[in-house]
Amino acid sequence: MEAIAEVEAQAVEAVQNASSTTELRELEIKFLGKQGALTGLLRQIGSLPPDQKPTFGQKVNEAKARVQGIIDSKLDTLKKTEQGARFETERIDVTMPGRASQFGYEHILEQTADKIKAVLGGLGFRYWHSPELEFAKYNFETLNYPPDHPAMDDQDTFWIDEERLLRTQGTSVQGHVFETTPPPFRAFTIGRCYRNEAVDRTHGHTFHQVDAFMVDEGVSMAHLKGTLGQFARAMFGENVTVRFRPDFFPFVEPGVDYAISCPFCGGKGCAVCKRSGWIELGGAGLIHPNILRHFGIDTERYSGFAFGLGVERIPMMAHDIDDLRYFLENDLRFLGQFR
């Protein structure tokens, strides 16, 4: 019996002095392995008096369990110490530059168009594509421009030949929709328009416009204002309101220009709204009955509204972009700021 206590004491001392997990594994084998010192004591069992045999075995096993316990707890401690040391050697400088993959991103104008598509799509408007190289009739005559009217002077036109031009306004989509689609419908397009104008910070010969319109029973100016309000709030912020002022576009009657209360200053006046509290976005109105009638739509039953706006204006306001020319120059120092 004393031998058990003696071996156990040796084991405990050795384990407590162990300095590495490797050493500990060796001690485990030395004392507790098949050939280990404690296990070896069991072989003495045969030479013991019969009455001591059961207790001796039990004592050895108890001693083994105690030593195992001490080894396990020591192992835990040593593992932590050793891992801590290894982590130190594995230390990296997290402030060093990350490694990029090839990263593609969308042009800011397309991002704006995507947002408009989502908002108008949610309001039940279906996206239509419409040609940029257009027959003059879709750009003017179909839109109720009287022949040779000064309204055309507002839009210096790139003519291709006698019949064709580069569309000056997204509204040219309307004839295409009317030709193929009986009311009720809601439609819109976003696309490139051209005007033969001198280029400067706020004027381009090439720009992008949204044109949205709907025809249904009982459509009124109030529905137009409501739709513009919903659209403007989704685009610019929750507290935006819409203002109408009379204006003239041959394809609407009544015609208005519409403005939104400045989302940047809440209407108090700031640099974006030029201290006016309002930002003019575009033209709108009820679709001219001449157009509806031209496409065989009963104007007693149906009415419609239409509105347009420029795409570039939106990011220009939102991001304080002061020069329209950036958009089509594709300088990555510009595009990359909106990735």
Place this chain on the structure above:
Amino acid sequence: MKFAFSMLKDFVETSSSAVEIGDLLTMAGFELEGIEEVEGEMMLDIKVVSNRGDGLSVLGLAREVLAKQPQARPTELYQRAAARFPAADLGRSEASGFAQVVIETEDCTRFACRAFQGDFSKPAPQHIQKRLRIAGMRSLGLLVDLTNYVMLEVGQPLHAYDLDKLGGRKLVVRKAKSGEKLTTLNGDEHELNPQQMMICDADRPVGVAGVMGGLDSEVTSGTTRILLEAAHFVNTSVRRTRKQLGLSTEASYRFERSVDPEGVVAALNRFAELLAEVDSGSTLVPGVIDVYPAPPQSHLIEVSVGRASKLLGMPVTPADAKGYLERLGFIVNGEGDQLSVTGPTWRPDVVQEYDVVEEIGRVHGFDKIPEAPIQGTTTQGGVFGRELYLQQIRDKVMRLGFVQNISHSLQDVHPLDDPIGPRVGPRHPSSPEMAVLRNSLLPGLAENARRNGSKDFHLFEIGAIFGATERRTLALLSTGGRTPEHWEKEPPSKASFFTLKASINELWPGLELTDSQDARLHPTRQAQAKGLVFGQIHPDIADELDLPAETFLAEADLEALYMPEERAKSLIRISRNPAVRRDIAILIDKSVPYSQVEKAIETAGGDLLERQWLFDVYEGKGIPEGKHSLALAIQIRKFGENLTDEEANQVRDRVVQALAALGATQR
């Protein structure tokens, strides 16, 4: 239109300030563009839209103020203007002894004259000169100043002829004869054509109708007898002549937009009043010469006020509607909901119910229209079909690491233009940089790459190109490192024909590539498939554009590649049993295309072959001339049970055999 605020006060009694009147006019549709103090007076600058010629006069704007502001009162001057400046002598015939007027063209609908004689050498009164200056007009002597002033007041252009310089004391309104010449007041000589309407004396043109008078019959300080013209012309005719002659004037601007044909004689009378006030020593010759072949047609418009309220989306009472219209000079009959309305002669833009609805709404105030949610049929909104396909392609290209560009469609001719097919462009390009419409997106991308320094770019654009038709295409440009240079040691991947090919495979899996001969691309490093072409840039073009030789280009016709009826693909069942890889190294003639090797492996591999790939190509030392060594991997897997070594080896052996048939030997 610029004018002194005091002129408006001549017509309207209002307590409102100039600023308030500017706001009021803005809300009436006549936008205040500027307001400033000039010579101690407030000057208003009002934008007049092109269908409201009546707004190009102080009288017209005064009418809007009276309509919008019920507490404002018309002055005595306004009331006389509304009564067309009545004159007692109109019925007398003396004037007709001075000159004869003949209209020979339908483009002139009215032509009236009054004659004056005496001394016209005094200057116009100071306040008139000042008001003209404020309106941006120079003082040019009594007669011209008064014609301009009357035009400013009532919108009717007037012209004074020196009667003694008119041949035959006759004015004929007719189309010009080919080759006729006229020197206008500004000193320019014009050669005329038969589309252009002229005012002529017995012998020759003395003025371009509605645009500008002639120099020869101009009034001067020595003039003692004048013939004063007020006329009405068809607006498109004036517009055509003005455009052809490149000669825009205050008169032509008004005639193009609309002038009140019933205000013609009134303007002559107003001129006579003002001249009489000057006490210049001149006298009016009694009577008017008035040739009026085509009085305007009036439109009787039936308007339902209830319907107007519905269209406007705000309630307007019949009494209010009637009041608004009457204050604007409309004749309104009927009570209650149904009104019969006739527009005034200065409002040719009002011809149907919607036009009247706008008038009611404008005066009532568009600011009173509430916001209402759309009612009616629920419609499916969003992006569908081809448009959705274009969006999906764009998203994929971005995931492949390309940056979206949006470039100009108007461009100069460019080495990367598509050399095949017709070109279109503006008929009158304003500069060579905008001479043609792009027929490829590649020039734009190349210029963008250049602008950005020409290295390490992966750009794409989706947009319209123009040739025989307008089509939307995708273009890719890839050059240089695909990942930035980095301190970690792995070499960065660079753009190559095969990185571009992988992108194209990702966009359109399983395209059949064939030989291609696009002159913009490297002759032996390009390929095409239905609707697309790609390859390395032609070295000569790379040199010319100063782009790296290792620049890779692709252009795909998205209209051709869109397949609307494409069916959803079915899932390929996934085996949960492990896969086995076998590597095969072969030596094979370089002339055998890899696609044949690939095909042979696929056929020989059969159902168990899951995947194959090429992981090394070697030629040079130890490899016979004309051959190269390919290291291929095949991955074999069974569905539902594990593959034995033996089965895997059988597949490999079949593949090796198939490759042997292509002349390959195993290494």
